[in-house]
Amino acid sequence: MLKDTKYVILRSQEILVPTTDNLGVRRGANTFALDPEQMQIEATELSLSERNDLRRDPRTMAIAPAFPLKLIAPVESQDVATPAADSTWGIEAVGATSSPFDGSDITVAVLDTGIDPSHSAFAGVNLVQKNFTTESDNDLDGHGTHCAGTIFGKDVENTRIGVARNVRRALIGKVLGAGGNSSLTIAKAIQWAVNEGAHVISMSLGIDFPGYVRSLTDIQGLAIEPATSIALEGYRANINLFTELSRFVQAQGLFGQGTIIVAASGNESNRPSYEVSVAPPAAGTGVIAVGALQEGSSGFSVASFSNDQVNISAPGVNVISAKVGGGLRSLSGTSMATPHVAGVAALWGQRQLSTTGRVNHQVLMAQLIASGTLDPLAPGYEIDNVGTGMVQAP
Incomplete structure (x- = not known):
């Protein structure tokens, strides 16, 4: 052993x-x-x-x-001193500005680095925080605050940053930080979010395969060949783990409010040199894997870093959202695309709730993925890289 x-x-x-x-x-x-x-x-x-x-x-x-988890770190970052428009380009691209829905009565969960609860973007939101790490409760990194702002943030400095800006209850699971980086952590956090009534779970994190290989070579003393083989076996087992977790979530939805899981596909690709497939937990069956798109003169195109074999895509380059301590910042990554999809899922969930009185996870997944459109994409895309295309609000 x-x-x-x-x-x-x-x-x-x-x-x-x-x-x-x-x-x-x-x-x-x-x-x-x-x-x-x-x-x-x-x-x-x-x-x-x-x-x-x-x-x-x-x-x-x-x-x-128990594989180590890692933040799907942004590929670039910059502070934003003066917003350029009334809404971020991502909010416009997913159709949130023209949607009659705003996320009312929907509970979203953000499993990330935590949140800055004092930021003006979250005023009036009931933030239910649970810390799965050994760090302090609030966001020390800024990643979770940025993602939460895209999902349900209020307007900041007269700029709309949130897709579902009337969400009144959000579950904030701090799963990334000292003492909390493993697939065990995220499994327990998903269970917690479901039990707390989340309709949508957003995760911008991934398994650290190279980190696990290093632990086998540096700590266990294995040569690189057996270490890689053992890590691959564990990688496969973790995909199955997240698939079974997704089935658990779906089973819960058969008897109560449904929950869907949205996850970042990862930033390991380097187009045009090479493309990397979606990583766990997004690789699990039943988890919606999100790719990143960027603006271009001839339409939206796939971001160079975005992994392939995704289900749907969203804005992921130069995304402006909330910054720890106040104000705004711009980040890029599939981490930034994922909360756009989670926010749109909240809008579709509200639509379903208003018409049927409950949220059915299968219907919500189908509606969300079917909402994707290829029309605004620049020529030359591949379906594996974009899924059904740019996610669209109802």
């Missing part, structure tokens, strides 16, 4: 149900059945035989090594 390697275990809980005959008549004592809507998340060191035993247990949904 590798030294000090923790494994994340997802298990369905057992519940007691009455024993009945084939006519539905109750007979005798209660029996146990699996409840897919109730999931246990654990982390422990496991031997090979223990892992094999768990895999044979019907309650086990996934086992994966």
Whole structure:
């Protein structure tokens, strides 16, 4: 067994149900059945035989090594002294300025570096904060504040930065920071957000595959070849982990308010030299993977850094949003595209809630992905790079 390697275990809980005959008549004592809507998340060191035993247990949904997580860091940043327009270009591009919806009655969750709760962009919003790290509760990095501002921020310095600027309740899970960077952290944070009633979960983070390889070589003392092979096995297991987490979220939605998960595809590509596929957690089945677009003279084009095999795209270059301490800043990355999609998802969720009285996750996912349009894109795009195109508000 590798030294000090923790494994994340997802298990369905057992519940007691009455024993009945084939006519539905109750007979005798209660029996146990699996409840897919109730999931246990654990982390422990496991031997090979223990892992094999768990895999044979019907309650086990996934086992994966606790991979380190990393912020999908912006590729460029600059402060904004004087906004150039009444709305950011991203708000205009996704059609938020012409939508009759504003995110009312929708709860969004932002799993990131936290938030600056004193920023004017979040005035009047009930911020439910939970810290999964060992740092202080608020945002020390600025990434989470910027992402939250794009989703539901109020106007700042007479500039509209938020897609769904009438969201009144937001769940802020601080998952990136000292003591909180692992796939175990994000699994627990997703469970928390679902239990707290999130309709939309936004994540601009990814698995640190090179970091895990380094831990196997530097700490475990393995040569690069076996370390890479072991890391690839763990990478695959973590994709399955996030797929099963998504299924748990969907199962919850069958009996209550639905939740969808939106995640950044990653910034590892370097067009035209090479393209990298979407990374976990966005690579998990059931998670909406977001690519980044930029402005151009002939239409929107794929950002050079944006990973491919995405579901949908959004503005991700020179995105202006909230800055820790007040004011605005401009950042670029798929991290910036993701909150645009999360904000638009809140608008679609509000539309569905107003017409049906509840949010169905399957319908919301279908509406969101189908909203994408290829019309404003510059010639030469590939579907794998843009998905259904630029996300559009209802």
